[in-house]
Amino acid sequence: MPIDKSWMQKSRVSSEYHKGVLEFLDFAFSNAPGKEMLPCPCIRCNNxxxxxxxxxxxxxxxxxxxxxxxxxLMHGEYEFCEPTHTSTNESDMHDEMQEMLNDAFGMPMPNEESERSPHVHEEFEKPNEDANKFYNLLREAEQELYPRCKKFTKLSFIIRLFHMKCLNGWSNKSFTMLLELLKEAFPEGETLPSNYYEAKKILRDLGLHYIKIDACPSNCMLYSKEHANENKCVVCGVSRWKSSDDHSTDEFTNSAKKKKIPAKVLRYFPLKPRLQRLYMSSKTASHMKWHVNGRMEGEMMRHPVDSLAWKNFDNVHPSFALEPRTYGHGECFDRD
Known part of the structure; x- marks a missing residue:
């Protein structure tokens, strides 16, 4: 039987929302007999x-x-349970941008009710670095691409452009040229960045960072830790830097400044923040914990969780197995 979820889009002070919450709790805990605690789907806990x-x-x-x-999925609804259509317009670009920012930062979106409540944003009274990034991106998400543009905001349009750049292998130069053309074509008052680097600066706080580490051109070593300040490879003796230095001239002093350019650079993508991001998004968190909340009991092996090796690991490390989220790390390091 379809589940009515239209209450999810109602105001939190409405009777429809209050009734829907009670029905949701009845549904969730009736599908988890004997369990006293379940993942909380509120904006802050985010399952x-x-x-x-x-x-x-x-x-x-x-x-x-x-x-x-x-x-x-975290509360007993499986693939064969088709939810009814809610009042959410999935093509509503503004809502999509707000959901994306909420998933990226794990912060509730400001709304009329929260602005009236003095307690909702207590944690933002003293802005920290994440809060500043969040509100900067929120401003970009609410800024019109050009006057009376209803289909895109500045942020949503730049994200679409970057998506196309990645799919089609555009160079940074071609991306800048496209921005310049669009700025000429769009009506007066457009808000597009002038070049690739300005656009990248806007999206920098949305993405997951990487760490650049200089490397030996012959792949002998990385210039990190105790070798961070070396100028040549301790194994083969090859210079860390390119032979032809990049010369830039100061327009005021006309003095040439030498800038050392590494011969090879390794880009390291830290694992921990990527695992954290998977749990922060409600779209992916349920999949990360499916092995506990979504699996089906039986003799058939549908997932590595049904294997003897997994079950033996759980028996050897019971405290590790109690918390479903630890398997996001455990699958990377502790299992074959």
Whole structure:
């Protein structure tokens, strides 16, 4: 039987929302007999924290439910349960941008109710680095691409352009040339960045960072830790730098400044923040914990969790197995 989820889009103070929360809790805990705690789908917990029914009820009323949690996979709804259409317009670009920022930063979106409440944004009264990034991107997400443009905001259009750049292998120079052409073609008052580097600066806080580490051209070593300040390879003796230095001239002093350019650079993508991002998004968090909340009991092996090796690991390390989120790290390091 289809599940009515239209209440998820209602105001938190409405009777429809209050009734929907009670029906959701009945549904979730009836599908988990014997369990006192389940993942809380409120905006703050985002299905990453386990809560009791009473606490979850308070969270859903105080914080609101994550509106992009349209299939309740963490609470007993499986693929054959088709949800009814909610009042959400999935093509609504503004809502998509807000959901993306919420997933990226794990912060609730400001709304009319939260602006009136003095307690909702207590953690933002003293802006920290993440909060500043969040609100800067939020401003870009609400800024028109050009006057009276209804289909794109500045942020959503730049994201689409970068997506096309990655899919089609555009060079940075061609991306800048396209921006210059679009700025000429769009109506007066457009808000596009002037070049690739300005556009990249806007999206920098959305993406996951990488670390650049200089490397030996012959792949003998990395210039890190105790070798971070070396100028040549300790194995083969090859210089760390390119032979032809990049010369730049200061227009005021006309003095040539030499800038050392590494011969080879390794770009390292740290694992931990990527695992954290998978758990921060309600779209992917449920899949990361499927091995606990979504698997089906039986003799058939559907997932590595059904294997003897996995079960033996759980028996040897029971404290590790109790927390579903630890397997995001465990699958990377502790299993074959």
């Amino acid at each position: 990453c924290l386990m809560q009791k029914r009473e606490t979850m009820y308070d969270h859903l009323l105080d914080n609101g439910i994550a509106r992009n949690y349209v299939r309740w």
